[in-house]
Structures are given as structure tokens and as C-alpha cells.
Amino acid sequence: MSFARFETLLKQTMGLDASTVGASMIERAVRDRMAAASVADADAYWNLLHVSTAELQELIETVIVPETWFFRGHEAFDAMARLACERALRKGSQPLRFLSLPCSTGEEPYSIAMALFDAGLPAARFHIDAVDICTRSLAIAGRAVYGRNSFRGKSLDFRARHFSQTEDGYVLSETVRRQVRFQSGNMFDADFLTGFGAYDFIFCRNLLIYFDRPMQERAVAVLNRLLSQSGLLFAGPAEAGLMVRQDMVSAGLPLAFAFRKADAALPVLKPWAPPPKPLPPTAPPTAAVRPVPRAVTTAPAPPPPRPAADAIDTARQMANQGQLVEAAALCKRQMQLHGPSAALLCLLGVISDAAGNRGEAREHYRRALYLDPDHYESLSHLAALLQMQGDAAGARRMDERAGRSRAKQGHA
Numbered sequence: 001m002s003f004a005r006f007e008t009l010l011k012q013t014m015g016l017d018a019s020t021v022g023a024s025m026i027e028r029a030v031r032d033r034m035a036a037a038s039v040a041d042a043d044a045y046w047n048l049l050h051v052s053t054a055e056l057q058e059l060i061e062t063v064i065v066p067e068t069w070f071f072r073g074h075e076a077f078d079a080m081a082r083l084a085c086e087r088a089l090r091k092g093s094q095p096l097r098f099l100s101l102p103c104s105t106g107e108e109p110y111s112i113a114m115a116l117f118d119a120g121l122p123a124a125r126f127h128i129d130a131v132d133i134c135t136r137s138l139a140i141a142g143r144a145v146y147g148r149n150s151f152r153g154k155s156l157d158f159r160a161r162h163f164s165q166t167e168d169g170y171v172l173s174e175t176v177r178r179q180v181r182f183q184s185g186n187m188f189d190a191d192f193l194t195g196f197g198a199y200d201f202i203f204c205r206n207l208l209i210y211f212d213r214p215m216q217e218r219a220v221a222v223l224n225r226l227l228s229q230s231g232l233l234f235a236g237p238a239e240a241g242l243m244v245r246q247d248m249v250s251a252g253l254p255l256a257f258a259f260r261k262a263d264a265a266l267p268v269l270k271p272w273a274p275p276p277k278p279l280p281p282t283a284p285p286t287a288a289v290r291p292v293p294r295a296v297t298t299a300p301a302p303p304p305p306r307p308a309a310d311a312i313d314t315a316r317q318m319a320n321q322g323q324l325v326e327a328a329a330l331c332k333r334q335m336q337l338h339g340p341s342a343a344l345l346c347l348l349g350v351i352s353d354a355a356g357n358r359g360e361a362r363e364h365y366r367r368a369l370y371l372d373p374d375h376y377e378s379l380s381h382l383a384a385l386l387q388m389q390g391d392a393a394g395a396r397r398m399d400e401r402a403g404r405s406r407a408k409q410g411h412a
């Protein structure tokens with residue numbers, strides 16, 4: 001039985017590129033749906049998909065990857081909250097407009113609301129639209145009751161502030177829930193969010209990685225249409241390079257993966273991290289370029305290599321600005337100078353992931369964990385990567401280890 005036509009249909013409908021989740025995953029989904037719809041024959045199921053929008057929606061819901069958690073990539077929320085407060089002052093009484101697309105089961109838009117409340121922004125000063133193609137995920141978002149899998153960050157202080165613990169799980173406060181308006185939508189629909197006006201902040205993270213290049217380009221065009229002229233777009237780490245290729249400009253916020261329109265009238269951000277310092281030389285000049293006199297031994301000693309932590313920050317900034325090759329080269333140079341470390345290997349993993357080299361990313365995380373089996377960031381990144389590659393059991397194991405590492409470090 002050939003499943004290629006189902007892959008094509010899914011790509012045309014929702015953008016999904018089968019190679020990102022694996023053709024076998026699509027095949028499994030089609031077989032599951034055929035069984036659920038009591039259709040034994042692939043041709044009959046193909047015909048059903050063309051006459052029943054409900055069945056097409058069921059198939060879509062079977063292939064989506066709903067992976068998400070609260071404050072995923074917390075640097076984005078930290079930067080967004082700080083900038084939103086600054087911008088709210090300038091915007092007068094007009095509330096700030098946020099879009100979380102895709103919002104999955106609600107953790108991302110609720111994190112935006114919590115971050116804004118925690119930064120002191122009153123409820124009347126912002127509202128959040130949250131959109132996803134998956135109605136099942138939206139139903140979970142609407143209930144706003146969450147289990148431990150939704151809480152994976154290092155610091156979980158926000159949970160005590162905004163949730164109450166019940167037998168069913170952690171229930172989000174009504175105050176936070178009221179700020180978010182959920183709706184279903186497919187970002188490739190011709191009338192997607194038309195008439196909604198432009199957004200000051202858009203979170204579109206961990207969606208475009210599932211598309212091929214032409215669909216990514218279409219998606220960025222949609223986001224451009226929805227983003228206000230001075231707005232900020234937050235992407236996922238693996239999507240930063242793509243944004244730069246699509247003429248978006250990095251906002252220069254370390255590890256926030258934030259971008260603005262290339263033709264934005266004013267730079268909207270004040271840099272809040274020190275500019276990158278010059279890097280240590282990679283190698284002494286070669287004799288062919290500049291002969292070294294013997295007297296070199298009497299010359300002043302070269303400055304000692306900068307501490308690796310400094311270089312890691314620089315490499316992070318470079319990666320955030322889409323300079324993935326340079327960032328990776330800097331990490332490797334640091335390892336030559338100072339030896340490998342879990343932090344450097346983990347960052348190399350993030351960079352490889354951002355460049356779309358998932359196999360390489362996995363190797364880097366594994367090497368980081370060989371050096372430091374409790375390295376929290378490596379465990380969390382590897383868990384997310386394995387989950388995305390369809391290895392749910394492996395992801396769960398890494399996630400449990402991350403939880404134990406967090407507990408060892410004294411976090412809730």
C-alpha cells in the first residue's frame with residue numbers, strides 16, 4: 001500500500017513534511033484512522049478524506065506533535081516581559097496584543113500571561129490570542145489543569161503563585177486564564193486571522209521545523225502579515241537560521257530567538273547584554289604569512305585565554321543571531337583550548353539542532369551527559385529531541401533524569 005499521497009495531502013493541508021516526523025509515523029496514523037473509521041481499503045479512505053472534513057481533521061490530530069511545557073525556553077519569556085513593560089508605557093492605554101501560534105495545550109500562552117503578571121503588568125494592559133490546528137489540544141488548554149510533564153523548567157516558583165494543587169493536577173488561576181482567548185485555526189488557511197489586526201508580540205515556536213523550505217517561506221509570510229511594524233517575533237531555537245534567511249533581523253537578545261521586521265522603522269530594542277568581545281586568535285600566524293623571528297621568546301607573553309564562560313555567552317549570542325557556523329567554530333575552539341565541558345557540548349547540541357542536524361545534536365548531548373550525567377540542560381534538550389523524533393520512551397527516560405537532576409540541585 002502506498003502512503004505517499006497521504007503525505008502529500010498532509011503537506012498541502014497543514015504544512016507537515018513527512019521526513020521531519022518519519023514516513024512510518026504517517027503510515028501508522030493513516031492505518032489507525034482507517035481502523036477507527038472502519039475502512040479496510042486505502043482507496044476508500046482516500047476518498048473519505050476528500051468528502052469528510054471531520055475525518056481529515058481526525059487524521060491531522062493523529063499526526064500532530066503537541067510537545068510543550070510551561071516557560072519552554074525561559075529566556076524568551078524573560079526578554080518578552082521586560083520589553084512588554086517598556087512598550088506598555090509608550091503605548092498609552094492601548095493594550096498590548098500577543099499571539100501564540102501554535103499554542104498546543106496552552107502552556108505557552110499561559111506562560112506569557114504569567115510572565116506579564118509577574119513583571120507587574122495589569123490585566124487591562126494586554127491580551128493574548130492563542131491558536132492551534134488541534135481541537136483536542138485546545139480542549140486541554142481550556143480546562144487548564146496540568147500534570148507534572150508540563151512543568152519541566154529549572155525554576156518552578158511560578159507554580160506556587162498561579163496554580164492550586166488538586167487531586168486532578170495543578171489548576172491554573174482564573175486570573176491567568178481570563179487573559180487568553182483560544183481558537184482553532186490552520187495557519188495556511190487563506191483567511192487565517194484576517195481582520196484580527198496586527199500583533200505586538202508573536203510566539204511561533206517549534207512549528208516551522210516540521211515544514212519543508214517552501215512551506216516555511218509561506219509560514220513566514222503569514223507571520224509577517226500578522227506582525228505589527230515594530231513587533232517582535234519569537235521563534236524556536238531550531239528556527240532562528242530560517243528567520244534570518246527570510247529577511248528577519250535578530251533582536252539580539254541572548255537565547256530568546258527574537259526577530260523583528262527588516263524594514264522596522266526603529267530598532268525596537270536596547271541591547272541588554274554586553275556586545276561580543278574579540279575572540280582569541282585561532283592559531284599563530286603561519287610562517288608563510290609572517291616569519292617569526294627567534295627573538296619572539298622575549299616578546300610580551302600573549303594574554304591568557306579568556307575564561308570559557310565568557311566565550312560560551314558569545315557563542316550563544318552568535319547562535320541567537322543565526323551565525324550558527326561561527327558559533328559552532330567558537331565552541332570547538334574553546335574545547336581545543338580548555339578541553340571539553342558539558343556546557344560547551346550542550347551548546348554545540350543546540351546549535352546543531354538549530355542547523356537541522358539532529359543526529360549530530362543528539363551526539364553532542366550524549367557526550368555532554370557522559371561528562372556530567374546530571375547536566376540539566378542537556379537532559380531537557382535531549383528529551384525534547386527524542387520526543388520530536390518519535391522516541392517517546394527515550395524522551396521520558398531523559399525527562400525523568402532531568403527531574404532527578406533538578407531535585408538534586410534543590411529545585412522543586
Ligand SMILES: C[S@@+](CC[C@H](N)C(=O)[O-])C[C@H]1O[C@@H](n2cnc3c(N)ncnc32)[C@H](O)[C@@H]1O
Nearest residue numbers: 014064066068102104132133134186187205206
Ligand atoms: C510542538 S507544538 C509547539 C507548541 C509551542 N509553540 C511550543 O513551542 O511549546 C506544535 C503544534 O503545532 C500545531 N500545528 C501543526 N500544524 C499547524 C498549522 N498548520 N497551523 C496551526 N497549528 C499547527 C500542532 O497541533 C501542535 O500543537
